[in-house]
Amino acid sequence: MPFDLAFIWAGLIAFAVLTYVILDGFDLGLGILFPFGRSDGDRDLMMNSVAPVWDGNETWLVLGGGGLFAVFPLAYAVVMPALYMPITLMLLALVFRGVSFEYRWRTKRWKGxxxxxxxxxxxxxxxxxxxxxxxxxxxxEVTDRAYAGGWFDWLTPFSILTGLSVVVGYALLGATWLVYKTAGDIQVQMRRYARWLGSGTIGLIGVVSIMTPFQDAVYFERWFNLPGSLWTMLVPLVMLALIWAFFTGLKDQKDLQPFLSALGFFVVSFIGIGISFYPMMVPPTLTIWEAAAPDESLAFTLVGAVVLVPMILGYTAYAYWVFRGKMDPSEGYH
Known part of the structure; x- marks a missing residue:
């Protein structure tokens, strides 16, 4: 084949996952902050700020998961048994969360x-x-192209730390989103929360970043082996610039800048993970090319992706454009 189709598809899957994280991240983060709304009106406003776009955000999760199944079937067959419990919990949580978007507007007795x-x-x-x-x-752990680990191998101090980091990071995205989309008392409240959550997120990213190279010798060599590490050091430098932009934006009350900077934290962290992983699809042994479907299947599905991905990007961008600007508390999407 004239193109490395497995590499192209790995890039598409990575793009879908990153897009899901940065779009649905602030959506989930808003839910994490939901109990801290000071009144029913504030909580209604918080939910209304994402009501027009939340379900579209989750399109990228379907694309990432479905794409993994279609074009990297071996990776899917290994990852799913290894992560049945957290993935099942995630999907059930998303279902209940999605239902609550509609039902809480239809009842008074059960609204709580x-x-x-x-x-x-x-x-x-x-x-x-x-x-x-x-x-x-x-x-x-993979043996003979199949998952060879135990039922609870996913539950470790490191994975609990990354779980906590994502919760705090998503809450930061939710707070900065509300700083951007609201005004008045709720904006002041969320700007204050954003300072604390930003500090927490940065600290947790730092701890995870320090621990990650020690999870595998390949990671350590990738980050601390000259001259290659000269390039990888660009990642923390960009992160420092984003940290400066984040706190400067909060201080100067530039409503959009903290949100974009917080999104940047996730993008840079994702790039750092990519540097550690590549060329592995399932670390530490299964590469992109070993996990990929035959080239004929990759080429066939790529035709559909070339059509669908721009369409998804187009309607996502249109939705955000239509519902741009500050929320009006007297209006909403029900």
Whole structure:
């Protein structure tokens, strides 16, 4: 084949996962902060700020998971048994959370129940995503092209740390999103939360970044082997610039800058994970090319992706454009 189709598809899957994280991250983060709304009106405003776009955000999760099944079937067959528990919990949490979006507007008697479902679904989904990430980073045991580990191999101090990091990071995205989308008392409240959550997120990213190279010798060599490490050192330098932009934006009350900077934290962290992983699809042994489907299958599915991905990007961008600007508390999407 004239193109490395497995590499192209690995890039598409990575793009879908990153897009899901940065779009649905602030959506889940808003749910994590939901109980801290000071009144029903504030909580309604928080939910309304994402109501037009939340379900579209999750399209990217379907694309990432479905794409993995279609074009990297071996990786899917290994990862799913290794991560059945956190993935199942994540999906159930997303279901209850999605239902709560509609049901809490249709009832008064049970509104508190659906508020709890929205909050707990957001926390559990974020924590499960972080657990799954930590389990992948620390490596999945593979023997004869099949998962060879135990039922609870995913549950380690490192994966719990990454789970907590994702929860705090998503809460930061939610707080900065509300700084951007609201005004008045709730904006002041979320700007204050963003300072604390930003400090927590940066600290947790630092701890995870320090621990990651020690999860596998390949990671350590990738980050601390000259001259290659001269390039990898660009990652922490970019992170420092984003940290400066984040706190400067909060201080100067530039509503959009903290949100974009917080998104940048996730993008840079994702790039750092990519530097550690490549060329592994399932660390530490299964490469992109070993996990890929035959080239004929990759080429066939790529035709569909070339059509669908721009369409998804187009309607996502259009939705955000239509619902741009500050939220009006007197109006909403129900």
């Amino acid at each position: 129940v659906w508020d709890i479902a929205f909050f707990s679904g957001s926390v559990i989904a974020a924590f499960a995503q972080g657990i799954a990430l930590g389990a992948l980073v620390q490596g999945i």
